[in-house]
Amino acid sequence: MNLAFDRSAGTGPEVVCLPMFGMSRVAMAACFSSAFAGADLRETYLDLPGHGDTPANCAPTSQAVLDTVCGWLDDRVDAPVLLAGASYGAYLAAGIARQRPELVRGLLLVCPGVTIARETRDLPDEPPLDASTGWLDDAPAALHEHFDAALGQRTPAVVATVLAALDSGGPGDATFLQRLQSGPDYALxxxxxxxxxxxxxxxxxxxxDRVVGYADQFRAMRRYPRGTFTVIDAAGHYLPFEQPTVLRALAQEWLRQQHLR
Structure with missing residues (x-):
């Protein structure tokens, strides 16, 4: 399976990181590399089909994307591995654990999607936190509504960090991503x-997080008898960029649960 990837030279167990929808492996390395610092993991960051430098090499369905990732894991890693993902990447990681549990040693799911259909998501209805004056001035107008829903830390610095992540890595395939997200088989x-x-x-x-929320994720914990659930204040859908110190602390605790720390 042809997926663009980067892999560190660690000597410990392998953790494979799956990106947010539309983001690249470079953006996910910016999320997770500091969170995993000191663990000597073999960190592997993938570009999903149609993301970053990976061509749109499968049908525009989430099941085809998942199957492509599983095929890559079958070919390229010594299973089971640790899987980490954010948003859509976490949605896929949870799907891999359901469909191919022999591939997965443990899961780190950051702001995971649970249900794809937006109208079925249980989202916070409280007003957003106060924002710095002019916090969206440097963001393209097309992203204002998204950032207003997605960000808990509503500051120019966080906006700049997220914009840099969105612009990092390869160009992806916008046509494929639009077909995937709008198609009838976006849900697994x-x-x-x-x-x-x-x-x-x-x-x-x-x-x-007014993109995927936190309540659906808590209800889904019944599927994880060895699961730890945390909801973090002053954080939204881009939690790794909003609360990197908290992410690192909780990722390191997750590694301790694997008896790696």
């Missing part, structure tokens, strides 16, 4: 399956 067919994964799982959510 087993999205609602009550399949139990017995490995160590840490789920991190943002209290002000």
């Amino acid at each position: 067919p087993d999205e609602n399956a009550e399949v139990v994964f017995d490995g160590p799982v840490t789920v991190l959510t943002g209290r002000q």
Whole structure:
């Protein structure tokens, strides 16, 4: 399977990191590399089909994307591995644990999607936190509505960090991504399956995440008998860029649960 990837030279267990929808492996390295610092992991960052430098080499469905990632894991890693993902990448990681549990040693799910259909998501209805004056001035107008819903830390510095992440890495395939996100098979067919994964799982959510929320993620914890759930205040959907210190602390605790720290 042809997926662009970067891999560090660590000598410990491998952690494979899956990106947010539309983001690249470079952006995910910016999220997770500091969180994993000192663990001597073999950190592997993938570009999903149609993301970054990976061509759109599968059908525009989430199941095809998941199957492509599983094929890459079959070919390129010594299973089981640790899987880490953010947003759509976390949605896929949870799907891999359901469908191919023999590939997965443990899960780190950051702001994971649980249900793809936006109208079914249980989102916070409280007003957003106060924002710095002019906090969106440097963001393109097309992203103002998204950032207003996505960010808990509403400051120019956080906006600049997220914009840099969105612009990093390869160009991706915008046509493929639009077909994937708008198509009838954006949801995995087993999205609602009550399949139990017995490995160590840490789920991190943002209290002000009005993209995927935090309540659906808590209800999904019944699928993870060894799961830890945390909702973080002053954080939204871009939690790794909003609360990097908290992410590092909780990622290091997740590694301790794997008996790696």
